[in-house]
Amino acid sequence: MIPLIDLNSQYDIIKDEISRAVLDVLESGQYIQGQKVKELEKSMAGYTGARHAIACANGTDALILSLHACGISEGDEVITTPFTFFATAEAISRVGAIPVFVDVDRYTFNINANLIEEKISNRTKAIIPVHIFGQPSEMDAINELAQKYQLYVIEDACQAIGAKYKGRRVGSLGDAACFSFFPTKNLGACGDGGMVTTSNDRLAAIIRALRVHGSGNAGLQAYNLLSDENVQDFEEAGNNHSVTDGAKYFNYLIGYNSRLDEIQAAILLVKLKYMDKWNEARSNTADYYDSMLQDTGVKVPETIKEAESVFHMYILQAENRDKLTQYLMQKGISTGIYYPVPLHLQKAYRSLGYKPGDLPVSEYLAARTFAIPIYPELTEDKKRYIVDTLLQFMS
Numbered sequence: 001m002i003p004l005i006d007l008n009s010q011y012d013i014i015k016d017e018i019s020r021a022v023l024d025v026l027e028s029g030q031y032i033q034g035q036k037v038k039e040l041e042k043s044m045a046g047y048t049g050a051r052h053a054i055a056c057a058n059g060t061d062a063l064i065l066s067l068h069a070c071g072i073s074e075g076d077e078v079i080t081t082p083f084t085f086f087a088t089a090e091a092i093s094r095v096g097a098i099p100v101f102v103d104v105d106r107y108t109f110n111i112n113a114n115l116i117e118e119k120i121s122n123r124t125k126a127i128i129p130v131h132i133f134g135q136p137s138e139m140d141a142i143n144e145l146a147q148k149y150q151l152y153v154i155e156d157a158c159q160a161i162g163a164k165y166k167g168r169r170v171g172s173l174g175d176a177a178c179f180s181f182f183p184t185k186n187l188g189a190c191g192d193g194g195m196v197t198t199s200n201d202r203l204a205a206i207i208r209a210l211r212v213h214g215s216g217n218a219g220l221q222a223y224n225l226l227s228d229e230n231v232q233d234f235e236e237a238g239n240n241h242s243v244t245d246g247a248k249y250f251n252y253l254i255g256y257n258s259r260l261d262e263i264q265a266a267i268l269l270v271k272l273k274y275m276d277k278w279n280e281a282r283s284n285t286a287d288y289y290d291s292m293l294q295d296t297g298v299k300v301p302e303t304i305k306e307a308e309s310v311f312h313m314y315i316l317q318a319e320n321r322d323k324l325t326q327y328l329m330q331k332g333i334s335t336g337i338y339y340p341v342p343l344h345l346q347k348a349y350r351s352l353g354y355k356p357g358d359l360p361v362s363e364y365l366a367a368r369t370f371a372i373p374i375y376p377e378l379t380e381d382k383k384r385y386i387v388d389t390l391l392q393f394m395s
């Protein structure tokens, strides 16, 4: 069976480096939010071109922390796409705001920037474009609207680490950007992990505080930014005890526990070195699939000229998808369906009152799209077998 994603073959290649990195952490005695996390934050800031990178527990938290730091709460509206993983909208709901779904483009699967303006109301506070399947959204049009209506732009870059828009990497294209290190992502940990990148000093300071219960130095700094007080030090803030580690028990904001483990950071630092090479392998496979499958009865994905996708997934469209994926399965090829139910029609969002037909392109795609394997270690033989099997079915 050719799996959709093959984590074992990647692990086999870097096994020794990973083992060494993990053992180093075990021997260091420092397990959460330590030196490795700091190093990873520095590397991610450098990699994305953002001024700050703040590690957290997962991609969903990265979105929640960013929305919270932007001051988005009860009754606010946030515009996003319904053709994404549930967490994008869930994060909006978690801070008390309302997701407002805008339909997507049929060929790139990203939010249709031409349809955003008509959904902006006086309650709209932010836009979350999702760089779905690894392709950046149309950031110029989105940023222009955001500027016109004074909205925050939070990139959901959970599937798109390394992708570029007009030569700039995602993570530096909005006010803040959110990454997931879920194991199957292009940069995946051996567990959960997440990161926010931003060049906004204020947002960075607030997110740094929120991820650790609004406590300690980070909490104090964020408190000074958000209140009209200016508390200079812990003593002034009430910490006149002779407790060396006391800072952490002084809380200035109501935040979260959303820290990253040192072991995950150490593993991610090893893998980050290979990121561009792995993304290039995905891109080469996409080129091969494009050339072999164009005009054959399945629709290949399109990339806008401003974008360089990192092909987290390679998504085809077919009228007879279910028969086709069943055939592939019988022939030993795994596929995946992303996404079978657009978010506006999920039961969890029944209270928002959307009906079938409201966002027709997302609904059309939900019935036709499927992913074929594109992981970096996929061999030439396997790629050829996948293409041949698809063509066999079509003929």
Ligand SMILES: Cc1ncc(COP(=O)(O)O)c(C=O)c1O
Pocket (backbone or CB within 6 Å): 058, 059, 060, 061, 084, 085, 087, 088, 130, 156, 158, 159, 179, 180, 181, 182, 192, 193, 194
């Ligand atoms: C587009 C998108 N947003 C958000 C998330 C949430 O990330 P996590 O699973 O790390 O919480 C994911 C991945 O799972 C995702 O693909």
